[in-house]
Amino acid sequence: xxxxxxxxxxxxxxxxxxxxxxxxxxxxxxxxxxxxxxxxxxxxxxxxxxxxxxxxxxxxxxxxxxxxxxxxxxxxxxxxxxxxxxxxxxxxxxxxxxxxxxxxxxxxxxxxxxxxxxxxxxxxxxxxxxxxxxxxxxxxxxxxxxxxxxxxxxxxxxxxxxxxxxxxxxxxxxxxxxxxxxxxxxxxxxxxxxxxxxxxxxxxxxxxxxxxxxxxxxxxxxxxxxxxxxxxxxxxxxxxxxxxxxxxxxxxxxxxxxxxxxxxxxxxxxxxxxxxxxxxxxxxxxxxxxxxxxxxxxxxxxxxxxxxxxxxxxxxxxxxxxxxxxxxxxxxxxxxxxxxxxxxxxxxxxxxxxxxxxxxxxxxxxxxxxxxxxxx
Numbered sequence: 096x097x098x099x100x101x102x103x104x105x106x107x108x109x110x111x112x113x114x115x116x117x118x119x120x121x122x123x124x125x126x127x128x129x130x131x132x133x134x135x136x137x138x139x140x141x142x143x144x145x146x147x148x149x150x151x152x153x154x155x156x157x158x159x160x161x162x163x164x165x166x167x168x169x170x171x172x173x174x175x176x177x178x179x180x181x182x183x184x185x186x187x188x189x190x191x192x193x194x195x196x197x198x199x200x201x202x203x204x205x206x207x208x209x210x211x212x213x214x215x216x217x218x219x220x221x222x223x224x225x226x227x228x229x230x231x232x233x234x235x236x237x238x239x240x241x242x243x244x245x246x247x248x249x250x251x252x253x254x255x256x257x258x259x260x261x262x263x264x265x266x267x268x269x270x271x272x273x274x275x276x277x278x279x280x281x282x283x284x285x286x287x288x289x290x291x292x293x294x295x296x297x298x299x300x301x302x303x304x305x306x307x308x309x310x311x312x313x314x315x316x317x318x319x320x321x322x323x324x325x326x327x328x329x330x331x332x333x334x335x336x337x338x339x340x341x342x343x344x345x346x347x348x349x350x351x352x353x354x355x356x357x358x359x360x361x362x363x364x365x366x367x368x369x370x371x372x373x374x375x376x377x378x379x380x381x382x383x384x385x386x387x388x389x390x391x392x393x394x395x396x397x398x399x400x401x402x403x404x405x406x407x408x409x410x411x412x413x414x415x416x417x418x419x420x421x422x423x424x425x426x427x428x429x430x431x432x433x434x435x436x437x438x439x440x441x442x443x444x445x446x447x448x449x450x451x452x453x454x455x456x457x458x459x460x461x462x463x464x465x466x467x468x469x470x471x
Contacts (some may be wrong), residue, residue, distance in 0.1 A: 100158030104131025106434035107164035114380035132435035206336035215412035278348035283367035284330035343382035374402035402451035429465035
């Protein structure tokens with residue numbers, strides 16, 4: 096039986112493992128701590144530092160192929176596995192470009208794709224100078240390891256620079272600054288690209304963000320056909336620009352004139368694609384497995400005209416009780432997922448709810464009714 100190694104043991108690895116099991120495959124979870132949500136689903140769990148040579152070798156010996164659930168594993172570690180003859184997808188070269196947001200933006204810009212004005216900054220004075228060129232507000236970002244708003248800060252004036260710089264540069268993190276984009280909505284496209292070059296794009300979704308955290312995903316996004324096509328083309332070309340293999344989440348801005356602008360990408364399954372588990376013929380997780388193995392890609396079409404996914408964020412700090420989702424299960428047509436995290440924290444992603452229907456209003460009403468009944 097083929098075994099796929101996965102760096103990381105969180106909810107994305109958990110859902111990848113569920114998809115792999117369906118296809119008759121095993122996964123090997125490599126996580127830095129024991130009892131991870133994904134580690135509980137497999138008897139092959141490696142616990143230790145990703146950069147520990149002995150632990151890494153032990154992991155590699157058990158894998159026919161390696162992938163990842165996040166871009167936080169250093170690309171040099173992935174290159175070490177490739178040097179051992181273990182296939183890694185997305186490749187170390189791709190991850191090296193994507194995991195640094197400055198090199199990511201440089202690659203996308205070099206491909207002729209529309210991106211916000213940006214520049215790397217090494218001192219707060221450079222941010223101040225950038226403000227004179229890019230205008231205010233701006234966005235200050237950690238170049239690596241930022242997610243769910245933890246690596247971003249909106250700068251509305253010069254007084255915001257100091258506190259934001261102190262928070263984001265802790266531990267020596269390199270930063271970049273970007274021009275503020277006056278978007279009319281935020282969009283995302285899941286793009287899957289196989290080892291043969293076969294590429295498919297899921298429908299364009301609208302994401303509703305609060306404090307840089309995705310709360311709601313609506314699909315299809317309320318766009319004209321021409322706008323949807325522009326978004327899809329931009330997303331596909333972005334994945335090709337980094338020679339991506341596997342599933343990629345591409346975040347975009349829709350501008351007032353109907354044009355699209357690139358924001359960021361994630362070289363892995365993405366929160367904005369969770370709806371695909373029930374709402375599409377083939378989920379993002381199964382298609383990622385298919386892509387990295389070089390198998391034919393699955394159908395990315397919606398099963399129903401509309402779907403809505405709502406993230407379940409922790410409302411308190413404490414343990415998750417077994418009956419937390421019981422009431423929500425009584426809502427017809429709502430699909431509730433909890434991620435197996437032992438502890439809830441305020442604002443932490445604990446699960447999601449997906450519902451689909453003949454109209455967006457119908458799908459959203461079901462999803463919200465169920466989400467409101469989950470007690471976390």
